[in-house]
Amino acid sequence: MPLKSEYRIEPLSPSHDRAAFRSGVLELDEYLHYQAGQDARRKIAAPFVLVDVHGSILGYYTLSAYSIRLDALPNVISKRLPRYPLIPATLLGRLAVSAACRGQRLGRFL
Numbered sequence: 001m002p003l004k005s006e007y008r009i010e011p012l013s014p015s016h017d018r019a020a021f022r023s024g025v026l027e028l029d030e031y032l033h034y035q036a037g038q039d040a041r042r043k044i045a046a047p048f049v050l051v052d053v054h055g056s057i058l059g060y061y062t063l064s065a066y067s068i069r070l071d072a073l074p075n076v077i078s079k080r081l082p083r084y085p086l087i088p089a090t091l092l093g094r095l096a097v098s099a100a101c102r103g104q105r106l107g108r109f110l
Contacts, residue, residue, distance in 0.1 A: 007058065009110075012036055012047040021057045021098060028096035032060055045093055050110060059097040061110050066091035 010016075018032050032047070039045040045062040052058055067086040070078050081087055097107045 006053040007050055009048050009050050012040055012049050012060070016049055016051070016055065016057055018057065021060070021096075022100075023059075023096040024099040025096060028094060031094055032057075032096070036060070036062065050106060057098065058101050059095070059106050059110050061095040062093035064091045064093050 012018075014037065018036070021029060021032050023029055036045070036047040039062070040047055045064045047060055047062045049057045050059040066089045068089050070081065070083070070085060070087055073081070073087070095107065095110055097104075097110070
């Protein structure tokens with residue numbers, strides 16, 4: 001099922017109505033309501049929101065800088081990488097979809 005063209009992914013901003021978002025998972029809802037903006041300002045995480053044409057948040061995810069120890073990777077992967085002790089990576093932190101959008105495969109898209 002293709003994503004509707006009227007949906008957009010945007011970096012979280014103060015203009016987004018975070019208080020209206022409900023995924024049905026209290027921890028994920030509270031993170032978006034109270035912590036995500038602070039994490040963005042502090043550059044701890046980069047929260048992104050999926051919004052509809054009205055600007056309503058349908059889902060969100062966060063990305064953070066991460067690193068993996070080279071010796072923690074399987075040899076088949078590590079032998080193709082530079083010999084740095086830490087390999088840079090991106091961590092997909094939190095991901096949630098509005099309870100009203102369940103079954104639309106938005107989580108898979110995000």
